[in-house]
Amino acid sequence: MKKNKPAKPAAPVQQDIAAQLGLQPGQSLELLKALHILTREGKLNQDSRRKLKQVYHLYQFIQPLLEELGQGDHAVTLADHGAGKSYLGFILYDLFFKNLGRGTIYGIETRAPLVESSQRLAADLGFERMVFLNMSVADSTRADFMPERFDIVTALHACDTATDDAIAFGLEKRARAMVLVPCCQAELAAAMRQNKALHLARTPLAELWRHPIHTREIGSHLTNVLRCLYLEACGYQVTVTELVGWEHSMKNELIIARYTGQKKRSAAQRLHELLAQFGLTEALAQRYPAIQAEDQ
Numbered sequence: 001m002k003k004n005k006p007a008k009p010a011a012p013v014q015q016d017i018a019a020q021l022g023l024q025p026g027q028s029l030e031l032l033k034a035l036h037i038l039t040r041e042g043k044l045n046q047d048s049r050r051k052l053k054q055v056y057h058l059y060q061f062i063q064p065l066l067e068e069l070g071q072g073d074h075a076v077t078l079a080d081h082g083a084g085k086s087y088l089g090f091i092l093y094d095l096f097f098k099n100l101g102r103g104t105i106y107g108i109e110t111r112a113p114l115v116e117s118s119q120r121l122a123a124d125l126g127f128e129r130m131v132f133l134n135m136s137v138a139d140s141t142r143a144d145f146m147p148e149r150f151d152i153v154t155a156l157h158a159c160d161t162a163t164d165d166a167i168a169f170g171l172e173k174r175a176r177a178m179v180l181v182p183c184c185q186a187e188l189a190a191a192m193r194q195n196k197a198l199h200l201a202r203t204p205l206a207e208l209w210r211h212p213i214h215t216r217e218i219g220s221h222l223t224n225v226l227r228c229l230y231l232e233a234c235g236y237q238v239t240v241t242e243l244v245g246w247e248h249s250m251k252n253e254l255i256i257a258r259y260t261g262q263k264k265r266s267a268a269q270r271l272h273e274l275l276a277q278f279g280l281t282e283a284l285a286q287r288y289p290a291i292q293a294e295d296q
């Protein structure tokens, strides 16, 4: 097994950058350069720094889960869906998995060049327990070479319904925790747009989505509300909070779900009631299979 080289003492400029970035001892500067958070000269890249801030913040929520789920020498498996350049996966590995010597991170991403560059970077850095798969979240759920169980599922700004697919993956793999920061969401808004006139005639509630910008906003908000209810109905305790300040990202909602096994029937009922109230029962008939099966 390739050994990670011990970190060299930081030079003064690097110490300053390390302080600005809040780097931890032993954290790989080579990784930050490869992710373009630091330029080749070791200076800060401001755009990527924003991403790093989000990832660090997310790490604060994920680290306690990793520690708890990795107790008793358990090798934690974590799937990061819609991984993109795998900022999150790499930082998690560098800060936690690298020195622990066990556990595996799977990055799932549909864009082949990003998967290939992540594979190269992981090989260069000797991050041996990182696996990058060029496939959709849905396909990874069905792939027979994937582990039957995953401890943690993450999805940071996975596009549109990829977050729903990540939830479906987590349910299939009986994940102990899911950490989701949803991205733009178009599915519900499209369905609400279609029936707008009908709903305006039927209920004053439809005023909430009469204007196009409101259709988009409420579609997105309602999507996340339904996701939370679905998770609760499937036995997860859900916390919803803000990831970072709005000045850093508009897509800022953080949903943390912990498996307790207590399936809330009231959440399933509320979910169905909301779908009916917003005229979405038909459009989303396939979206929540785990509770549909139970209700019938």
Ligand SMILES: C[S@@+](CC[C@H](N)C(=O)[O-])C[C@H]1O[C@@H](n2cnc3c(N)ncnc32)[C@H](O)[C@@H]1O
Pocket: 051, 081, 082, 083, 084, 085, 086, 087, 088, 108, 109, 110, 111, 114, 135, 136, 137, 138, 155, 156, 157, 158, 159, 162, 165, 183
């Ligand atoms: C906005 S980027 C976020 C990337 C990364 N998680 C981050 O926060 O930097 C969303 C990524 O999800 C990928 N993606 C979208 N739909 C997907 C799907 N169904 N399965 C896997 N990846 C998907 C896109 O190719 C894109 O790289």
